[in-house]
Amino acid sequence: MSLIEIKNLHVNIEGKQILKGLNLAINPGEVHSIMGPNGSGKSTLAQVIAGNTAFEVTEGDVLLEGESLLGLSADERAVKGVFMAFQYPVEIPGVSNMIFLKAAVNAVRAARGLEELDAMDFLALVKQKITLVEMDEGLLKRSVNEGFSGGEKKRNEVFQLALLEPRFAVLDETDSGLDIDALRIVAAGVNAMRAKDRGFLVITHYQRLLNYIVPDFVHVLVDGRIVESGDKSLALHLEDKGYADWLQTEPQPASAR
Amino acid sequence: MTDVIDIQDTYAESFARLSARRGRSGPAWVQALREAGLEHFRRVGFPTLRDEDWRFTNVKPIAQTPFVLPEPPAGKLGADALQPLLIAGLQPAARLVFVDGCYSTELSDTSALPVGVSVQSVAQALDADPATIQSHMGLAAEAESDPFIALNAAFLEDGAFVRFADNTTLKRPIVLLSVATRRAQAAMTHPRNLIVVGRSCEATVIEHYASAGGEVYLTNAVTELVVGDNSTVHHYVLELESEQAFNLQTLKIRQGRDTTVNSHTALLGGAIVRNNVHPIMDGENGHCLLNGLYVPRGRQHMDSFMFVEHARPHCDSRQFYKGILADRAGAVFSGRIKVHPGAQKTDAKQTNQNLLLSGEATVDTKPQLEIYADDVKCTHGATVGELDEQAMYYLQARGISADAARAMLTYAFAAESLERMNVPAIGELVGRELLSRLPRGRLLAHLLESV
Numbered sequence: 010m011s012l013i014e015i016k017n018l019h020v021n022i023e024g025k026q027i028l029k030g031l032n033l034a035i036n037p038g039e040v041h042s043i044m045g046p047n048g049s050g051k052s053t054l055a056q057v058i059a060g061n062t063a064f065e066v067t068e069g070d071v072l073l074e075g076e077s078l079l080g081l082s083a084d085e086r087a088v089k090g091v092f093m094a095f096q097y098p099v100e101i102p103g104v105s106n107m108i109f110l111k112a113a114v115n116a117v118r119a120a121r122g123l124e125e126l127d128a129m130d131f132l133a134l135v136k137q138k139i140t141l142v143e144m145d146e147g148l149l150k151r152s153v154n155e156g157f158s159g160g161e162k163k164r165n166e167v168f169q170l171a172l173l174e175p176r177f178a179v180l181d182e183t184d185s186g187l188d189i190d191a192l193r194i195v196a197a198g199v200n201a202m203r204a205k206d207r208g209f210l211v212i213t214h215y216q217r218l219l220n221y222i223v224p225d226f227v228h229v230l231v232d233g234r235i236v237e238s239g240d241k242s243l244a245l246h247l248e249d250k251g252y253a254d255w256l257q258t259e260p261q262p263a264s265a266r
Numbered sequence: 267m268t269d270v271i272d273i274q275d276t277y278a279e280s281f282a283r284l285s286a287r288r289g290r291s292g293p294a295w296v297q298a299l300r301e302a303g304l305e306h307f308r309r310v311g312f313p314t315l316r317d318e319d320w321r322f323t324n325v326k327p328i329a330q331t332p333f334v335l336p337e338p339p340a341g342k343l344g345a346d347a348l349q350p351l352l353i354a355g356l357q358p359a360a361r362l363v364f365v366d367g368c369y370s371t372e373l374s375d376t377s378a379l380p381v382g383v384s385v386q387s388v389a390q391a392l393d394a395d396p397a398t399i400q401s402h403m404g405l406a407a408e409a410e411s412d413p414f415i416a417l418n419a420a421f422l423e424d425g426a427f428v429r430f431a432d433n434t435t436l437k438r439p440i441v442l443l444s445v446a447t448r449r450a451q452a453a454m455t456h457p458r459n460l461i462v463v464g465r466s467c468e469a470t471v472i473e474h475y476a477s478a479g480g481e482v483y484l485t486n487a488v489t490e491l492v493v494g495d496n497s498t499v500h501h502y503v504l505e506l507e508s509e510q511a512f513n514l515q516t517l518k519i520r521q522g523r524d525t526t527v528n529s530h531t532a533l534l535g536g537a538i539v540r541n542n543v544h545p546i547m548d549g550e551n552g553h554c555l556l557n558g559l560y561v562p563r564g565r566q567h568m569d570s571f572m573f574v575e576h577a578r579p580h581c582d583s584r585q586f587y588k589g590i591l592a593d594r595a596g597a598v599f600s601g602r603i604k605v606h607p608g609a610q611k612t613d614a615k616q617t618n619q620n621l622l623l624s625g626e627a628t629v630d631t632k633p634q635l636e637i638y639a640d641d642v643k644c645t646h647g648a649t650v651g652e653l654d655e656q657a658m659y660y661l662q663a664r665g666i667s668a669d670a671a672r673a674m675l676t677y678a679f680a681a682e683s684l685e686r687m688n689v690p691a692i693g694e695l696v697g698r699e700l701l702s703r704l705p706r707g708r709l710l711a712h713l714l715e716s717v
């Protein structure tokens with residue numbers, strides 16, 4: 010059985026149709042990448058998988074190990090093992106990163122029938138995982154994402170991924186805007202989390218990321234549908250040629266480069 | 267109208283009974299203050315919604331309740347009943363306990379005070395040090411300024427008298443605890459506190475209002491705080507009355523030059539609460555912080571009425587008031603700033619932020635700036651909002667339930683106010699009280715303790 014299966018997914022936001030029958034299956038251990046021009050529906054897909062209620066699914070389904078996610082709230086999905094690294098991580102003044110992380114880890118553990126971690130064990134876990142993303146421990150004492158640089162926010166996302174050990178993770182443009190050092194660190198963190206029983210969907214604008222997180226499959230998303238799938242060489246083709254092959258109109262400058 | 271007159275007769279009766287009980291004892295000036303208070307109250311009566319300063323707070327439930335003055339020996343409270351009311355983790359330098367408005371020698375403790383600080387009941391002090399009391403009492407809080415202050419003056423009987431001699435620093439706080447017990451008839455108390463701080467002192471005073479079984483009663487307190495030049499005073503009001511009670515308290519502050527006053531207020535209990543804070547910055551280089559948090563729920567109504575007077579140049583004031591409202595609760599914030607002629611280089615800032623946890627809660631917030639000087643900086647801002655949906659979603663996307671996420675964000679909203687309180691035990695107590703009111707708040711309390 011697929012780890013995640015997306016069937017004929019149609020999604021609206023504020024009455025506008027964004028996804029128009031998207032199909033995708035990801036098996037345990039696989040890394041898939043989705044590329045596509047602006048407005049093609051990449052982030053919409055990520056939000057719908059994570060459970061953002063602003064989006065309305067009008068048709069189709071999203072299944073995690075054969076079980077539909079659509080009736081579940083975002084927190085119910087998260088404790089079942091769905092994780093999304095936010096394109097724009099939210100700043101939450103007044104909520105300490107440490108308290109937030111502990112609440113999240115314990116919520117996920119409780120759902121897996123594990124005991125909650127005490128202060129000592131939690132700290133040990135944090136110290137072990139934080140090295141994966143080379144994140145400054147000082148950021149733990151700060152409010153969630155508040156005043157973090159762009160790179161720090163993205164590292165904090167991958168750090169959460171490492172702490173929560175999901176079954177399936179979506180990375181929504183985690184690489185956008187990162188300098189090469191931050192990109193390497195973030196990619197190394199993700200690679201360390203690759204495992205036989207875990208799947209990834211990597212949404213990106215830029216082929217560069219895929220030199221560091223090498224995908225098993227690459228899909229091209231245009232106008233709410235997957236129009237082409239292939240291996241990692243497809244990404245190189247896109248980098249060269251843009252999306253002109255699939256777009257009826259002229260390619261947009263951002264995606265042509 | 268007849269109702270109100272009847273009620274006023276009740277107050278006059280109480281007044282007559284009190285006078286008879288007291289006999290001819292006590293200084294004449296105190297009796298004059300009382301009579302003037304009663305006279306003024308008789309003339310103006312209770313405020314109504316037509317009074318500008320009371321537009322959003324209806325005190326009819328107070329006006330219509332026939333409160334009685336507890337007769338001595340009023341209010342018995344055992345040491346074991348006192349224990350749960352003490353602030354965890356706080357080691358006060360002294361504690362005065364008033365039970366139903368009457369000073370309790372047994373429950374109070376002033377034995378560990380250093381030289382230079384005296385803490386006693388006003389009744390005691392009227393015998394021991396009448397001159398100091400006479401030279402300050404009633405000067406900051408004029409009966410004419412507010413009917414409830416007039417009523418307080420009419421029933422001026424007891425309260426706390428705290429005095430710091432020049433050059434006295436005391437880091438540990440002085441706690442003034444007022445406890446209401448269960449009584450057959452709705453009781454009223456009119457505590458009158460006087461805090462006189464000399465030059466170059468540092469003092470912390472906590473007014474704590476609590477209930478030990480008391481349900482419907484009226485606390486109408488007035489505190490006058492006189493701060494000598496170059497001194498720093500931290501003042502707290504911790505209002506934890508029963509949710510059927512009425513609590514009105516007025517803090518009148520007169521600041522000398524080079525002074526700092528930090529006033530912290532946490533309003534949690536009470537059916538109708540009115541919190542008046544009125545600093546007069548009457549010396550150059552004065553600093554004043556008014557930090558408040560009100561957390562009404564059910565049908566509680568909390569009205570914070572700030573009046574900051576900049577009477578001299580080079581003073582700054584900061585008003586930071588936050589409210590968290592649940593259910594059908596109501597709140598009012600009035601922030602009046604008056605910059606007197608000549609008070610140049612005034613720097614006054616005011617913010618009032620409100621978090622509505624329910625669609626039925628209401629807030630009225632009103633800045634009022636009167637500026638009679640031309641080289642000043644005055645800013646104000648008010649917000650009324652709900653929990654941030656983006657933040658809710660982010661927390662939930664990490665597995666945190668909606669209730670727990672709500673508790674986290676609500677606590678975060680309050681955290682800034684709590685952190686400003688420089689007596690950590692108070693911030694922690696208010697934080698715990700807040701969390702105890704939120705679904706899944708206990709989970710967060712547990713987390714906060716464990717990290």
